[in-house]
Amino acid sequence: MNNTETKKSEAVKQSAAPPKNALKDKKSESTAKRLETIVAILLGITTLLSAWASWIGSLHGGIQSINFTKSNHASSEGTAEYNMSMQLYLSDYMTWNTIKEYNYDLELAKSDGDKEKIKLINNKIKAFKESNVAGILSEAIKWMEDNNQDNPFSMPGITQKYFDAAEKKINKSQELLEEGMLDNKKGDSYHLVTVIYSLTLFLLGIIGTFKNMPNRITVLLIAIAALVFAAVYMFTIPLPTGFEITSFFEFK
Numbered sequence: 001m002n003n004t005e006t007k008k009s010e011a012v013k014q015s016a017a018p019p020k021n022a023l024k025d026k027k028s029e030s031t032a033k034r035l036e037t038i039v040a041i042l043l044g045i046t047t048l049l050s051a052w053a054s055w056i057g058s059l060h061g062g063i064q065s066i067n068f069t070k071s072n073h074a075s076s077e078g079t080a081e082y083n084m085s086m087q088l089y090l091s092d093y094m095t096w097n098t099i100k101e102y103n104y105d106l107e108l109a110k111s112d113g114d115k116e117k118i119k120l121i122n123n124k125i126k127a128f129k130e131s132n133v134a135g136i137l138s139e140a141i142k143w144m145e146d147n148n149q150d151n152p153f154s155m156p157g158i159t160q161k162y163f164d165a166a167e168k169k170i171n172k173s174q175e176l177l178e179e180g181m182l183d184n185k186k187g188d189s190y191h192l193v194t195v196i197y198s199l200t201l202f203l204l205g206i207i208g209t210f211k212n213m214p215n216r217i218t219v220l221l222i223a224i225a226a227l228v229f230a231a232v233y234m235f236t237i238p239l240p241t242g243f244e245i246t247s248f249f250e251f252k
Contacts, residue, residue: 050197057190059240060183067180078169089162092137196230
């Protein structure tokens with residue numbers, strides 16, 4: 001009787017214990033649910049980062065266009081300023097040649113001792129200077145008189161003085177052009193990041209199509225690696241100059 005009862009007890013225990021396949025299926029189902037939760041979280045994070053990268057890339061593109069427009073404007077102003085400076089330089093040079101002719105006539109009048117003519121020429125020179133001599137030429141003539149020189153255009157750096165303003169505008173144009181090219185490069189980098197985020201979203205999206213759990217995990221790891229790489233690369237790219245996110249919430 002004891003042996004029979006023992007066998008019956010063992011049979012009851014075996015029938016009460018869950019099958020090994022049932023435990024395995026339950027464990028696989030639990031792992032799959034955790035995997036789905038991780039994928040959902042990563043999908044949300046990747047979507048947000050992708051939207052951020054697209055937005056910042058668009059901002060860089062806008063700043064690039066603004067800088068190129070400003071560069072073209074500054075270049076046009078610089079060219080116009082250069083032409084005006086050249087005209088002023090030639091005009092002042094011709095003015096000085098006229099003054100030299102008057103001074104030559106004055107020396108002839110002095111050699112002849114003609115006081116009336118001397119007075120007339122002096123008045124003529126004075127009136128001509130008041131009407132035609134100003135700015136750089138006036139400064140150069142003063143330098144010539146103070147240094148006992150016979151030509152105001154011998155003053156050091158006089159030619160550069162005529163073209164300083166034009167040169168500043170042309171240099172500003174070049175700086176803006178370089179800034180625009182740099183913004184273009186940064187924008188392209190953000191667009192590359194967006195492409196990597198799209199690849200990550202694609203990988204996360206196809207995980208559910210794999211029935212084998214190791215395959216799912218492999219694809220998940222690849223997606224995580226792509227996400228981390230894109231995020232690290234994105235944060236190494238400078239934001240647009242003067243970027244302040246709070247400025248986008250100011251309404252006037």
